[in-house]
Amino acid sequence: MTTSASTALLTDRYELTMIDAALADGTADRRCVFEVFARRLPTGRRYGVLAGTGRLLEAIADFRFGEQELDWLREQSVVSEQTLAYLADYRFRGSITGYAEGELYFPGSPLLVVDATFADGVILETLILSILNYDSAVAAAASRMTSAAGDRPCLEMGSRRAHEAAAVAAARATAVAGFSATSNLEAGRRYGLRTIGTAAHAFTLLHDDERSAFVSQVASAGPGTTLLVDTYDVEQGVITAVDAAGTALGAVRLDSGDLLTVAREVREQLDGLGATGTRIVVSSDLDEYAIAALAVAPVDSYGVGTSVVTGSGAPTCGMVYKLVLREGSDGHMHAVAKASAGGKSSVGGHKVAGRRIEHGLATEEVVVLSPDSDVPALHQIAEVDELRPLHVPLVVDGVVDPTYTGAEGVRRAAERHAASRLELPRAAWRLSAGDAAIPTEIITV
């Protein structure tokens, strides 16, 4: 499961047919700059959260065509023998800069800038967008939940509501946005996340009575475990739980009913039984709004499932991957863009970005555009006071920076996210629908 597998066919057929034609006509080696950006945020959202970068860097390293992949492409006559030979040797040799994982973004933010030959760069389009669009959708929802939860931990429990591999990525993305733990074991193993979970209603129902189930669980997991007390009657469940585990019982979980009311009753009951240190975990269709509404309830942590893994109403981001600059037959670099129609236009040219920070608060996203130039303008950002540079080198001449991958990558991304969110004006934390928290300004140099 953890062994590297080829990611090369996780792509759209047209990437390969474009390379096929470009290799034949001699344009495949033209130097190109591709950019990932989102034209807009989901309706009402005030900021986006970039996530998935670490996974993407791992996937790019695995992006090689093996015998099996090549045989299938040949058998299906997808591309010519010339192209098969190119694919057989493929490894990404270009460079990628981008926003650090966990960073916030706004409409037009140049999230990833891929500098490579046309063939080397275009082939990654689908993989890049699949990973960033899904992971960022989950992280954006998760960030609203952790901000609504304040100091109380959020626990990710949504695996069953997402594709089984997406569930692992979702758990990772929630960690980027401040979740404390996940129920998903593979995510725990792969990214060093803390895993949690004790028992479902089925465990209580399996036993002849609730007491037998609780006694068994405490015997196996110790009194510090979390007992699920709402299979039959909550009030009786709490009595039985404290009876079975003693007042050292770690926590009780409530997974149904009117959580606000029930949590209060259970807290009072636990305190009355002397279990004053026993925590209350709630779960049951929680989203950021339900979490906010439970702020006044004596709840210790939130288990979140469906809504976080499906992006809480925005299950994907609208990120696109566009060619913005390319070498022409004249050997010079030229800014390029699709003509406007139905809101699908883009801005050609190589871009770098910085966030203007005044008195510790973000006020503007500044995108510096160098049209018709292949000179990165990164230094121009660094020279401007109050602009925090947003682009970092992720891949240099085909070599991935490993500090953005694996468990270390997730830790760094979570730190980046927390720090960047603190820079936002407080209005940006509101859950109600609003505009992007800060405007994006494009400066042409």
Next chain:
Amino acid sequence: MTTSASTALLTDRYELTMIDAALADGTADRRCVFEVFARRLPTGRRYGVLAGTGRLLEAIADFRFGEQELDWLREQSVVSEQTLAYLADYRFRGSITGYAEGELYFPGSPLLVVDATFADGVILETLILSILNYDSAVAAAASRMTSAAGDRPCLEMGSRRAHEAAAVAAARATAVAGFSATSNLEAGRRYGLRTIGTAAHAFTLLHDDERSAFVSQVASAGPGTTLLVDTYDVEQGVITAVDAAGTALGAVRLDSGDLLTVAREVREQLDGLGATGTRIVVSSDLDEYAIAALAVAPVDSYGVGTSVVTGSGAPTCGMVYKLVLREGSDGHMHAVAKASAGGKSSVGGHKVAGRRIEHGLATEEVVVLSPDSDVPALHQIAEVDELRPLHVPLVVDGVVDPTYTGAEGVRRAAERHAASRLELPRAAWRLSAGDAAIPTEIITV
């Protein structure tokens, strides 16, 4: 990529901790029946579509714990040595019956019935739900699109808007619901689906002018290819396309703008140029409503992306996996169910289902319940006139029926779906919000 990898850690931690306690207290071997069902359909939907069964059967066959998985569980102290030994030997030895893949379902339909020991059955909960919830969400959306499209083919192009592995499953699920082809290469390889795709705007932008791009594409792919004509000016693009490919040009694709108007203009233009056989493919944020609105436009096929892979507003199904019957300490089987609270109740007992068909049309979902009995009531369905039995054996004593897996499984599921949808009263095909197309009746025998 196609090699089997362990799916064993794609699960929630609590499945393993429940087994840990049950092995210690002697209940792990109790015979249990688990049931998958959905309490409701997404708001306004008239039917659900079961998809993912074939993938699930493949995943169950791969559900083995290897050295790496066991080492990690030991290192993390997730379970005891006794449980590790159980997991090391694990393979699913129980039996599963269920609705055939592609079948329609309604609230309360007993979609999957797992008959196994507690430990053997409970461990599959997360995997079963992850696969069925995602794939069925995509299939349900896809079915609305193919019914809106009528005889015109729907093409799946949404990989970039879904997790990269979910994208493969999504392509498969759309095929179950009648899509004709997919852009996703891995889905093509794994499930024998037809793959499609020619070029993106980047290919045109790469070249010095549109004409060079079209000439190159035709040279590489032949005149039967599909040329994307909306990078600059559509009218000029069509002229250039026919000029480059001749009147034998296969198709033009429109990916932006007001498709209804533009398709009419382009059809007229193509016919005027003598390219009367050249088809028009449209794509650009299509969903079932946009497809329906384009019924009057001279469009030949629909490319669908974001909306289908995200379930068109319902990105997951609410399917749950509940223990409904289990052996007690008395050696007898007992129906069990969580007490009602907040709509989370379920109906205990082993169930089988049939659909009442009158004059060729479905009128009712009939669920036959045998409480406190371990005798399957399948024969009782078969004996009733006009009831089409819905349950088929999928796994018998640990042996998977291979005809439901792989490419054959997808073909059979697509046939099942088409036939079942034809049985629905025509009102069920409407896209507007409504109730479940037929009621579900539970009969206790």
